[in-house]
């Protein structure tokens with residue numbers, strides 16, 4: 357298609373969809389961006405320049421991909437829907453720095469796609485799988501410098517929440533262990549086709565060189581975090597005792613809580629990541 361006709365123009369999006377007899381698949385979380393201002397904000401937040409290699413998750417019909425191709429060194433776009441591949445081949449035909457891969461992002465060997473070269477991840481993510489995608493990217497230590505994504509506003513708020521706020525939970529702690537979150541923009545439903553039922557936000561997660569806290573047993577710390585927020589109205593000691601294979605008694609947990617300088621009646625939602633790390637270390641050598 358003509359390079360002057362950008363897909364972020366809603367009329368062009370509608371025409372491409374119609375000409376290709378494309379039907380949106382809700383099961384793939386297909387809400388395509390139709391607002392160039394929002395795309396500009398994504399590109400700015402991701403700090404894309406001609407030296408940047410980009411991995412785009414779910415290019416759709418290629419709207420964000422066109423802007424990435426204009427601004428980045430290279431773009432690798434992984435799309436699961438086979439019906440979109442021939443469309444992408446047409447809409448991105450003018451760009452020789454774009455590689456389209458048909459596949460499921462959850463099954464890709466992402467590091468292998470970049471062969472040791474630095475890259476950033478940018479996406480308007482499918483909302484049905486936002487948290488699993490982000491957690492798997494962070495936990496598997498995918499070597500991306502940053503992850504800039506459009507997600508549900510409510511999920512973005514949880515990712516950047518601090519202790520004491522209603523949004524604070526296991527997701528906040530997991531994200532902030534690996535990355536520094538920055539909320540770049542709030543985006544209303546009318547910027548998408550079709551419109552989602554929820555508000556959206558662009559968030560950038562800048563990967564930390566090393567996790568934000570030191571802890572002896574990372575998996576124990578995350579188990580304690582899950583226990584604390586699984587029953588967030590309970591005291592921490594009550595929530596942790598006998599949670600999913602943890603076999604600490606309430607007394608053992610209360611002693612560890614006192615040892616790190618907190619009140620035994622404290623609830624998990626009051627603890628910072630650093631305090632969860634200290635608690636985990638205090639319990640690491642206690643009999644479990």
Ligand code: SAM
Nearest residue numbers: 384387388389414415416435436460461480482
């Ligand atoms: N980037 C496009 C845009 O902004 O207009 C489309 C965004 S749409 C919210 C999400 C895209 O991700 C869809 O094209 C969908 O088919 C694709 N998708 C869904 N699940 C996927 C997966 N597991 N792996 C790769 N792509 C996926």
